[in-house]
Amino acid sequence: xxxxxxxxxxxxxxxxxxxxxxxxxxxxxxxxxxxxxxxxxxxxxxxxxxxxxxxxxxxxxxxxxxxxxxxxxxxxxxxxxxxxxxxxxxxxxxxxxxxxxxxxxxxxxxxxxxxxxxxxxxxxxxxxxxxxxxxxxxxxxxxxxxxxxxxxxxxxxxxxxxxxxxxxxxxxxxxxxxxxxxxxxxxxxxxxxxxxxxxxxxxxxxxxxxxxxxxxxxxxxxxxxxxxxxxxxxxxxxxxxxxxxxxxxxxxxxxxxxxxxxxxxxxxxxxxxxxxxxxxxxxxxxxxxxxxxxxxxxxxxxxxxxxxxxxxxxxxxxxxxxxxxxxxxxxxxxxxxxxxxxxxxxxxxxxxxxxxxxxxxxxxxxxxxxxxxxxxxxxxxxxxxxxxxxxxxxxxxxxxxxxxxxxxxxxxxxxxxxxxxxxxxxxxxxxxxxxxxxxxxxxxxxxxxxxxxxxxxxxxxxxxxxxxxxxxxxxxxxxxxxxxxxxxxxxxxxxxxxxxxxxxxxxxxxxxxxxxxxxxxxxxxxxxxxxxxxxxxxxxxxxxxxxxxxxxxxxxxxxxxxxxxxxxx
Ligand code: ATP
Ligand code: MG
Numbered sequence: 001x002x003x004x005x006x007x008x009x010x011x012x013x014x015x016x017x018x019x020x021x022x023x024x025x026x027x028x029x030x031x032x033x034x035x036x037x038x039x040x041x042x043x044x045x046x047x048x049x050x051x052x053x054x055x056x057x058x059x060x061x062x063x064x065x066x067x068x069x070x071x072x073x074x075x076x077x078x079x080x081x082x083x084x085x086x087x088x089x090x091x092x093x094x095x096x097x098x099x100x101x102x103x104x105x106x107x108x109x110x111x112x113x114x115x116x117x118x119x120x121x122x123x124x125x126x127x128x129x130x131x132x133x134x135x136x137x138x139x140x141x142x143x144x145x146x147x148x149x150x151x152x153x154x155x156x157x158x159x160x161x162x163x164x165x166x167x168x169x170x171x172x173x174x175x176x177x178x179x180x181x182x183x184x185x186x187x188x189x190x191x192x193x194x195x196x197x198x199x200x201x202x203x204x205x206x207x208x209x210x211x212x213x214x215x216x217x218x219x220x221x222x223x224x225x226x227x228x229x230x231x232x233x234x235x236x237x238x239x240x241x242x243x244x245x246x247x248x249x250x251x252x253x254x255x256x257x258x259x260x261x262x263x264x265x266x267x268x269x270x271x272x273x274x275x276x277x278x279x280x281x282x283x284x285x286x287x288x289x290x291x292x293x294x295x296x297x298x299x300x301x302x303x304x305x306x307x308x309x310x311x312x313x314x315x316x317x318x319x320x321x322x323x324x325x326x327x328x329x330x331x332x333x334x335x336x337x338x339x340x341x342x343x344x345x346x347x348x349x350x351x352x353x354x355x356x357x358x359x360x361x362x363x364x365x366x367x368x369x370x371x372x373x374x375x376x377x378x379x380x381x382x383x384x385x386x387x388x389x390x391x392x393x394x395x396x397x398x399x400x401x402x403x404x405x406x407x408x409x410x411x412x413x414x415x416x417x418x419x420x421x422x423x424x425x426x427x428x429x430x431x432x433x434x435x436x437x438x439x440x441x442x443x444x445x446x447x448x449x450x451x452x453x454x455x456x457x458x459x460x461x462x463x464x465x466x467x468x469x470x471x472x473x474x475x476x477x478x479x480x481x482x483x484x485x486x487x488x489x490x491x492x493x494x495x496x497x498x499x500x501x502x503x504x505x506x507x508x509x510x511x512x513x514x515x516x517x518x519x520x521x522x523x524x525x526x527x528x529x530x531x532x533x534x535x536x537x538x539x540x541x542x543x544x545x546x547x548x549x550x551x552x553x554x555x556x557x558x559x560x561x562x563x564x565x566x567x568x569x
Contacts, residue, residue, distance in 0.1 A: 001468070003503045008045050010515050020216050022450040023148025025459050029518050031446075038145025038153030045519070046446070048467035050156065053445045054135055056187045056464055057158045060180040064173075066133045066160060071113050073137055077103035079112040082419045088311040092140045106139035111415050111437060114161045118433065119421030125165045128423060128433075129173055133160035135442065149443045150403065150451075151218070156443040162436040165425065167412075170434040174206075174410050177438045181210055181406050184440070189463015190405070190449060195221050196231035197407065198302045206410035210440075211402030212448040219402045222384050226395035233399070234302040236384040237391035241294075243349035249366040251335070257361040260330020262295040265354065265363055272296075277347055277355040277367070279332045281320050281339075284310035288324050290332075290339045291381060294346035295354075298383040307342060307379045331356040333364055334373040343375035344382045403448045404441070411435040459520030460543045468501040469493075470559055471521040475509050475528040485527050485537065485552055492556040498563065517542065523559055 009030040017034075018024040026032045031046025042050060058068065074096075080086040086105075094106040107113070114132060122130065138157045145153050160177065164170040178194060185192045190212050197209040209232055211221055222236035223229065231237070259265045262276045276295025281288060282304065289308060293299045305313045318329055324339050325332040333355030334341055347353075348369050357364040367373070387396045416422060416432035425431045446465070453460045461467070470493055474486040486502060493500045501521060503512050516524050526538040526547075537555050540547035541562075550558055 001499075001501050003501060003505050006045075006501075007043055008519075009043070010518055012514075018148060020147045020150065020447075020451060021454055022150065022447040025450050025454055025518070026148055026447065029459060029520070032149060034148075038142060038151070040149050040152060040154075042443075045467055049446050049449075049461075049465055050443060052465050052467070053188060053442050054156075054158070057184055057440055057442060058135075060184045060187075061131075061133050061158070061160060063183075064131065064176045064180045066131045069114075069117075069132050069134050071107070071110050071117075071134050071136065073107045073139070074104045075107050075110070075113050077105065079116055079419075080105060083112050083115075083415055084311065084418060085112070090312065092142065094139050094141050107136070108138055108140045109437075109439070110134070110136075110159055111161065111411070111435075112419070115415045115419050115421045115433075115435070118161075118163050119416075119419065122163065122423055122433075124424050125426060125431075128163055128165045129169050130163045131160060131173060131177075132162075133158060133438075147216075147218075148447055150447040152443065155441060158440040158442055160438040162438075164434040164436075165423065165431070167434055170410060170412075170436050174408060174436050177408055177436070178208060181408065181438075181440070185210055185212070185405065185445075187464045188445060188449060189453070189461075189465060190445075191452060192405065193221070193223070193230055193402070195223070195402070196229075196235055198232060198234040198306070208408045209402075209404045210406035212405050212445075212452055213400060214403050214448065214451045215401055216451055217401035217403040219404050221400050221402050222386075222388075222397045223400065224390035224393060224395050224397055227390060227393040229390050229392045229397075233384055234300065236397070238345070238380050238382050238384050239389055239391055239394070240345040240380075241349055244351040246351040248368045248371060249352050251364050251366045251368075251372055253357050253359075254363050254365055255361065256331075256363045259361075259363075260328065266295070269354065269363075269365070271354055271365075275350065275352070275354050277334060277350060277353045277369075279334055279337075279355055281316035281324065281329070281332065282313055283316050283320065284308045284313040286312075288316060288320050288339050289313075290324075290334065290337060290341050292334055292341060292343040292347045292375065293382050294344065294350060297344070297346055297385075299344070300381055300383045303379070303381045304342065307377060307381055325356070325358040327356065327358050327360045331360050331362060332358055333367070334375070335364055335367055337373070340377075341373065341375040342377045342379065342381060343369070345378060345380055346382060347375070348378055403444070403451065405445050405448050406438075406440040408438045409436065411437055454520075455543060457514075458518035461520045461522055466520075466522050467499075468521045469498040469563060470500050470523045470525060471516050471519070472500060472502045472525045472527065473512050473516060474502075474504065475512075475526065477504050477506050479529060481532060482527050482529060485532055489525060489527070489537070489552070489555060493559060496556055496560045498559060523562065525555060525559070 015027040220233045273296035413432040474482040536549045
């Protein structure tokens with residue numbers, strides 16, 4: 001490929017609205033351009049990388065028996081109503097109408113469509129298990145599109161769905177896909193970890209995320225160096241805390257004018273935050289619910305939603321506090337509150353605690369669980385903290401940041417039951433499919449790879465994602481001898497199966513070197529007059545300090561032998 005004939009608009013300036021290294025570099029290297037918030041164009045150089053990811057994913061999905069399909073982006077409302085998700089998905093789902101006023105959505109995912117396909121086409125247990133996958137555009141109207149293509153509204157996903165006669169078969173495919181994912185991300189050259197994850201809106205009973213380790217990652221992972229436990233903090237379990245000791249004192253009201261936060265009341269009453277019982281109102285599937293957690297700890301909404309089994313849950317507005325507790329938020333408490341109480345395990349060990357009195361500007365002290373209030377549910381609904389004991393082995397947990405690039409769910413029969421999708425078992429009885437689903441954010445992988453592998457000069461492609469293997473850079477395009485050598489290299493390297501980009505632009509050497517570093521192609525061959533006069537060219541690994549002079553005749557053989565080797569750090 002000749003750069004003079006290529007569309008590769010590199011930028012010298014830092015794009016002002018790019019908020020991560022990868023977004024900046026993808027824009028600067030002419031890989032993408034932004035059309036509108038969360039909507040991007042992929043230019044040839046960027047698309048080459050996307051296709052590399054796609055190819056690796058396809059090969060590994062095929063290797064575990066996946067069958068590729070292609071499903072529509074526009075999906076009928078009726079299917080989403082069958083699963084109950086038309087309402088549950090919320091505003092992330094883009095809804096539209098056709099000319100007959102029939103309602104549709106733009107696919108944020110495809111469980112409904114694929115379950116419908118399989119319920120129509122698969123009859124018997126003999127046709128199971130089945131692993132179907134596709135590559136396609138997904139649309140999610142994200143609240144905050146950001147980080148370039150990492151959190152876009154329109155993005156490219158590989159989504160796979162498996163159908164089984166029983167749990168054991170579902171589990172074995174799930175394991176197989178996790179192994180395929182491990183091969184995929186390894187081949188992409190990523191440093192990553194599979195972690196236990198929350199099941200979120202898709203639901204189901206078991207899930208893993210694949211996290212690319214990067215400081216700028218949006219996800220926090222709690223991990224244990226001792227036993228290898230790793231989980232998204234949305235899910236990571238907290239162990240019950242030791243109960244406090246002491247005699248229960250009679251409750252009493254204290255005046256706390258204007259002090260509606262744990263910090264403010266703690267200061268006013270000179271009490272530690274551990275004595276507080278934070279009282280937070282939610283609306284879960286239309287019903288008010290009150291969550292309690294110890295004042296020094298954070299509530300975990302993901303855990304709360306899972307404990308409640310709620311499809312839709314959000315923080316309640318001030319009106320709900322007024323209606324249920326008769327006071328402003330900040331002054332609500334569990335004592336004599338007529339609402340469903342869900343307490344974190346930490347709350348039950350508090351002795352002589354403090355909470356709102358359900359009267360504005362008043363708190364209660366010396367309240368004791370069991371005597372003064374009795375939660376309907378006691379469960380683990382708090383966030384783990386760094387250094388908390390590991391739920392498996394009790395060593396201290398440490399935190400790290402990650403970018404979620406893949407996700408696997410064991411769905412059970414959630415969709416097949418809701419959508420009446422089943423097969424005839426050995427005894428001729430209709431049984432719902434047991435399902436799994438498995439996504440990879442193909443476009444996000446490209447950004448994550450750059451986020452993980454770059455330096456001050458630009459991108460440093462590693463693994464199988466490099467858009468080209470070699471860049472050939474003649475120092476002058478006017479010099480016929482240099483161009484002859486360049487052409488010869490281009491032919492030889494291409495014939496040897498390497499992908500070659502020739503910078504044949506009539507540009508100053510300095511500009512070409514800067515662009516070469518920005519583009520991050522693993523090897524650069526510089527063809528210059530002085531060295532060529534000695535029969536030499538200069539080859540340099542992207543990111544390496546040193547270059548080497550090699551005979552023009554040997555350059556191809558050397559580059560072929562270096563192919564696929566990891567970059568020197
Ligand atoms: P997140 O927590 O980052 O929003 P998710 O849990 O909503 O992700 P899934 O529904 O599991 O994501 O989608 C499968 C994969 O699609 C994710 O692992 C991620 O790599 C990718 N993905 C999800 N949302 C986006 C987005 N807005 N832009 C780009 N890729 C995305
Ligand atoms: Mg999401």
